Amino acid sequence: RKEVEQDPGPFNVPEGATVAFNCTYSNSASQSFFWYRQDCRKEPKLLMSVYSSGNEDGRFTAQLNRASQYISLLIRDSKLSDSATYLCVVRYGGFKTIFGAGTRLFVKA
Amino acid sequence: EAGVAQSPRYKIIEKRQSVAFWCNPISGHATLYWYQQILGQGPKLLIQFQNNGVVDDSQLPKDRFSAERLKGVDSTLKIQPAKLEDSAVYLCASSPGQGPDTQYFGPGTRLTVL
Numbered sequence: 331r332k333e334v335e336q337d338p339g340p341f342n343v344p345e346g347a348t349v350a351f352n353c354t355y356s357n358s359a360s361q362s363f364f365w366y367r368q369d370c371r372k373e374p375k376l377l378m379s380v381y382s383s384g385n386e387d388g389r390f391t392a393q394l395n396r397a398s399q400y401i402s403l404l405i406r407d408s409k410l411s412d413s414a415t416y417l418c419v420v421r422y423g424g425f426k427t428i429f430g431a432g433t434r435l436f437v438k439a
Numbered sequence: 440e441a442g443v444a445q446s447p448r449y450k451i452i453e454k455r456q457s458v459a460f461w462c463n464p465i466s467g468h469a470t471l472y473w474y475q476q477i478l479g480q481g482p483k484l485l486i487q488f489q490n491n492g493v494v495d496d497s498q499l500p501k502d503r504f505s506a507e508r509l510k511g512v513d514s515t516l517k518i519q520p521a522k523l524e525d526s527a528v529y530l531c532a533s534s535p536g537q538g539p540d541t542q543y544f545g546p547g548t549r550l551t552v553l
Contacts, residue, residue, distance in 0.1 A: 334481075373530060373544035374482065417481050425494055427472075427542075429481035 331356055333428045334420050340434035347408045351433045353418030354400045362421040363394055363401045367414045368432065374417055377403075408437045441465065443545035445531050451551045457519040460548045464512070464533030470494075472542065473506055473516050474530040482530055488514065518550075526552045 336353045343349050355363075363380035378385065380392040380401050391404040405412055418430035444463040452458050464471050469490050474482035485504065486496040491511040499506070503522070508514040518525055529548045534541040 373546055375544070376542070425487065427484055427487075429474075429483070431479070431481045 332431075333357060334418055334430040336416075336418050336430040337433045338431075340436055342436045342438065343408050344438055345408055345410060347437075348404065348406045349408060349435065350405075351403045351416055351418075351435075352400055353402070353420075353430055354398075355418075355420045355428075356399070357420070357422050358399065360399075360420045360422040363392075364419040364421075365390075365392055365401075365403050366417040366419055366429070368417055369414050374429075377416070405435075408435075410437050410439060413437045443531055443533050443543055445529075445545040445548055447548055448546060449549050449551075451553065452521055453553050454523055455520040457517065458521055458550065459515050459517045460529050460531075460550075462514045462516070462531030462545060464514075464531070465543055468533035468535055468543075469511075470534045470536065471508055471514050472532040472534075473514070474532065475527045476530055476547070477527045485516070521550075521552045523552050526550055 334355050337351055341349055365377040366374040367377045368374040378387050378390060378392050380394045382394055384393040389406045393402045413436050415432040415434050417432045420428045443465055446461050450458055471488045473485045475485050476482045485499045486506045487494040488508045491508050504518055506516045531545045532542045
Protein backbone atom coordinates (compact mmCIF):
# COMPACT_ATOMS: atom_id res chain seq x y z
CA ARG A 331 0.00 0.00 0.00
CA LYS A 332 1.28 3.44 -0.91
CA GLU A 333 1.90 5.85 1.94
CA VAL A 334 -0.29 8.49 0.32
CA GLU A 335 -3.04 7.59 -2.14
CA GLN A 336 -5.30 9.86 -4.15
CA ASP A 337 -8.30 9.54 -6.41
CA PRO A 338 -6.68 8.86 -9.78
CA GLY A 339 -8.95 11.09 -11.84
CA PRO A 340 -9.15 12.73 -14.21
CA PHE A 341 -12.17 14.67 -13.06
CA ASN A 342 -13.98 16.42 -15.91
CA VAL A 343 -16.44 19.03 -14.64
CA PRO A 344 -18.29 22.00 -16.14
CA GLU A 345 -17.66 25.53 -14.98
CA GLY A 346 -19.56 26.32 -11.80
CA ALA A 347 -19.58 22.75 -10.57
CA THR A 348 -18.50 21.59 -7.15
CA VAL A 349 -15.84 18.88 -7.06
CA ALA A 350 -14.19 17.01 -4.21
CA PHE A 351 -10.94 15.06 -4.00
CA ASN A 352 -9.93 12.61 -1.32
CA CYS A 353 -6.51 11.50 -0.17
CA THR A 354 -5.73 8.66 2.25
CA TYR A 355 -2.53 8.16 4.19
CA SER A 356 -1.21 5.06 5.87
CA ASN A 357 1.05 6.40 8.63
CA SER A 358 -1.00 7.27 11.70
CA ALA A 359 1.94 9.31 12.99
CA SER A 360 1.46 11.81 10.18
CA GLN A 361 1.53 15.29 11.56
CA SER A 362 0.94 17.84 8.82
CA PHE A 363 -1.16 17.85 5.70
CA PHE A 364 -1.24 20.05 2.63
CA TRP A 365 -2.67 20.45 -0.82
CA TYR A 366 -0.41 21.58 -3.64
CA ARG A 367 -1.44 22.55 -7.14
CA GLN A 368 0.64 21.71 -10.20
CA ASP A 369 -0.12 23.12 -13.64
CA CYS A 370 0.96 21.21 -16.73
CA ARG A 371 4.76 21.28 -17.08
CA LYS A 372 5.09 23.62 -14.12
CA GLU A 373 6.37 23.24 -10.60
CA PRO A 374 4.08 22.47 -7.63
CA LYS A 375 2.82 25.38 -5.61
CA LEU A 376 1.24 25.36 -2.17
CA LEU A 377 -2.53 25.69 -2.36
CA MET A 378 -3.39 25.38 1.31
CA SER A 379 -2.54 23.68 4.56
CA VAL A 380 -5.06 21.33 6.14
CA TYR A 381 -5.89 21.85 9.78
CA SER A 382 -7.67 19.50 12.16
CA SER A 383 -10.61 21.87 12.45
CA GLY A 384 -10.88 22.21 8.68
CA ASN A 385 -10.13 25.40 6.83
CA GLU A 386 -11.47 27.45 3.99
CA ASP A 387 -9.85 29.79 1.50
CA GLY A 388 -12.35 31.37 -0.83
CA ARG A 389 -13.83 28.62 -2.98
CA PHE A 390 -11.52 25.97 -1.52
CA THR A 391 -12.24 23.96 1.62
CA ALA A 392 -9.88 21.40 3.13
CA GLN A 393 -10.76 18.88 5.81
CA LEU A 394 -8.86 16.31 7.83
CA ASN A 395 -10.23 13.11 9.33
CA ARG A 396 -7.53 11.60 11.55
CA ALA A 397 -9.66 8.65 12.64
CA SER A 398 -10.12 7.47 9.06
CA GLN A 399 -6.75 8.84 7.93
CA TYR A 400 -7.88 10.92 5.00
CA ILE A 401 -7.96 14.50 3.90
CA SER A 402 -10.22 16.13 1.36
CA LEU A 403 -10.31 19.16 -0.87
CA LEU A 404 -13.57 20.71 -2.01
CA ILE A 405 -13.67 23.24 -4.83
CA ARG A 406 -16.88 25.22 -5.26
CA ASP A 407 -17.94 27.18 -8.34
CA SER A 408 -15.15 25.70 -10.48
CA LYS A 409 -13.33 28.02 -12.87
CA LEU A 410 -11.50 27.16 -16.07
CA SER A 411 -8.33 28.28 -14.30
CA ASP A 412 -8.78 25.56 -11.68
CA SER A 413 -7.73 22.96 -14.26
CA ALA A 414 -4.56 21.43 -12.84
CA THR A 415 -3.22 18.48 -10.91
CA TYR A 416 -3.87 18.57 -7.18
CA LEU A 417 -1.22 16.93 -5.01
CA CYS A 418 -1.86 15.70 -1.50
CA VAL A 419 1.15 16.08 0.81
CA VAL A 420 1.72 14.41 4.17
CA ARG A 421 4.52 15.12 6.59
CA TYR A 422 5.67 13.00 9.54
CA GLY A 423 8.73 12.17 11.53
CA GLY A 424 9.59 15.81 11.96
CA PHE A 425 10.64 16.32 8.35
CA LYS A 426 9.69 13.41 6.08
CA THR A 427 7.49 14.65 3.25
CA ILE A 428 5.42 12.37 1.03
CA PHE A 429 3.58 13.56 -2.08
CA GLY A 430 0.63 11.70 -3.53
CA ALA A 431 0.52 10.95 -7.25
CA GLY A 432 -1.99 13.72 -7.83
CA THR A 433 -5.53 14.07 -9.12
CA ARG A 434 -6.07 15.74 -12.47
CA LEU A 435 -8.95 18.17 -12.83
CA PHE A 436 -10.30 19.51 -16.10
CA VAL A 437 -12.86 22.28 -15.93
CA LYS A 438 -14.73 22.84 -19.18
CA ALA A 439 -16.75 25.78 -20.41
CA GLU B 440 12.35 38.26 -4.35
CA ALA B 441 14.14 35.93 -6.75
CA GLY B 442 12.82 32.38 -6.87
CA VAL B 443 14.62 29.05 -6.92
CA ALA B 444 16.88 28.83 -9.94
CA GLN B 445 17.72 25.60 -11.73
CA SER B 446 19.83 24.75 -14.72
CA PRO B 447 19.76 23.36 -17.25
CA ARG B 448 16.05 23.35 -17.99
CA TYR B 449 16.32 20.44 -20.39
CA LYS B 450 18.89 17.70 -20.87
CA ILE B 451 19.03 14.74 -23.22
CA ILE B 452 21.69 12.09 -22.72
CA GLU B 453 22.30 8.49 -23.60
CA LYS B 454 22.19 5.72 -21.03
CA ARG B 455 25.42 5.18 -19.10
CA GLN B 456 26.38 8.84 -19.54
CA SER B 457 26.75 11.23 -16.62
CA VAL B 458 24.72 14.36 -15.95
CA ALA B 459 24.67 17.10 -13.34
CA PHE B 460 21.99 19.53 -12.30
CA TRP B 461 22.42 22.79 -10.44
CA CYS B 462 20.12 24.57 -8.01
CA ASN B 463 20.34 27.97 -6.36
CA PRO B 464 17.76 28.33 -3.59
CA ILE B 465 16.01 31.46 -2.43
CA SER B 466 18.44 33.64 -0.48
CA GLY B 467 18.46 32.85 3.20
CA HIS B 468 16.65 29.53 2.91
CA ALA B 469 18.37 26.96 5.08
CA THR B 470 16.66 23.86 3.72
CA LEU B 471 17.09 22.55 0.20
CA TYR B 472 15.33 19.58 -1.35
CA TRP B 473 15.84 17.55 -4.52
CA TYR B 474 12.82 15.70 -5.89
CA GLN B 475 12.37 13.34 -8.80
CA GLN B 476 9.03 13.49 -10.60
CA ILE B 477 8.34 10.79 -13.14
CA LEU B 478 5.55 11.45 -15.61
CA GLY B 479 2.17 10.77 -14.03
CA GLN B 480 3.52 10.54 -10.51
CA GLY B 481 3.98 12.90 -7.61
CA PRO B 482 7.38 14.28 -6.65
CA LYS B 483 9.58 11.82 -4.75
CA LEU B 484 12.07 13.27 -2.30
CA LEU B 485 15.62 12.23 -3.14
CA ILE B 486 17.58 14.24 -0.60
CA GLN B 487 17.05 17.03 1.90
CA PHE B 488 19.76 19.36 3.18
CA GLN B 489 19.65 21.58 6.24
CA ASN B 490 22.37 24.14 5.51
CA ASN B 491 25.20 21.90 4.25
CA GLY B 492 24.20 18.79 6.20
CA VAL B 493 22.04 15.92 4.93
CA VAL B 494 18.75 15.48 6.80
CA ASP B 495 17.23 12.69 4.72
CA ASP B 496 18.64 10.75 1.78
CA SER B 497 16.80 7.51 2.36
CA GLN B 498 15.34 7.43 -1.15
CA LEU B 499 18.47 8.48 -3.01
CA PRO B 500 19.87 5.63 -5.17
CA LYS B 501 23.36 6.08 -3.84
CA ASP B 502 24.97 3.68 -6.29
CA ARG B 503 24.40 6.21 -9.05
CA PHE B 504 23.09 9.44 -7.57
CA SER B 505 25.04 11.93 -5.50
CA ALA B 506 24.32 15.42 -4.25
CA GLU B 507 26.22 18.08 -2.43
CA ARG B 508 25.67 21.48 -0.89
CA LEU B 509 29.16 22.36 0.18
CA LYS B 510 28.72 25.96 1.27
CA GLY B 511 25.14 25.65 2.43
CA VAL B 512 23.83 27.66 -0.50
CA ASP B 513 23.63 26.20 -3.99
CA SER B 514 23.57 22.50 -4.69
CA THR B 515 24.36 20.00 -7.42
CA LEU B 516 22.75 16.63 -8.11
CA LYS B 517 24.68 14.14 -10.21
CA ILE B 518 23.70 10.90 -11.89
CA GLN B 519 26.47 8.55 -12.97
CA PRO B 520 25.79 6.41 -14.94
CA ALA B 521 22.26 7.26 -16.08
CA LYS B 522 19.62 4.63 -16.79
CA LEU B 523 16.52 4.83 -18.94
CA GLU B 524 14.32 4.90 -15.83
CA ASP B 525 16.03 8.10 -14.66
CA SER B 526 14.05 10.02 -17.28
CA ALA B 527 12.06 12.48 -15.17
CA VAL B 528 11.81 16.07 -14.05
CA TYR B 529 14.24 16.91 -11.25
CA LEU B 530 12.80 19.56 -9.01
CA CYS B 531 14.72 21.60 -6.51
CA ALA B 532 12.90 23.31 -3.67
CA SER B 533 13.93 25.45 -0.74
CA SER B 534 12.37 26.62 2.50
CA PRO B 535 13.33 28.76 5.47
CA GLY B 536 12.51 25.85 7.78
CA GLN B 537 11.67 22.20 7.24
CA GLY B 538 7.93 22.25 6.73
CA PRO B 539 6.40 21.57 3.29
CA ASP B 540 4.10 24.55 3.64
CA THR B 541 7.04 26.82 3.07
CA GLN B 542 8.66 24.91 0.23
CA TYR B 543 9.22 26.92 -2.94
CA PHE B 544 9.97 24.93 -6.06
CA GLY B 545 12.19 25.79 -8.98
CA PRO B 546 11.07 25.22 -12.59
CA GLY B 547 12.79 21.83 -12.73
CA THR B 548 15.18 20.12 -15.12
CA ARG B 549 13.59 17.74 -17.59
CA LEU B 550 15.94 14.82 -18.19
CA THR B 551 15.52 12.40 -21.05
CA VAL B 552 17.73 9.31 -21.12
CA LEU B 553 17.86 7.54 -24.49
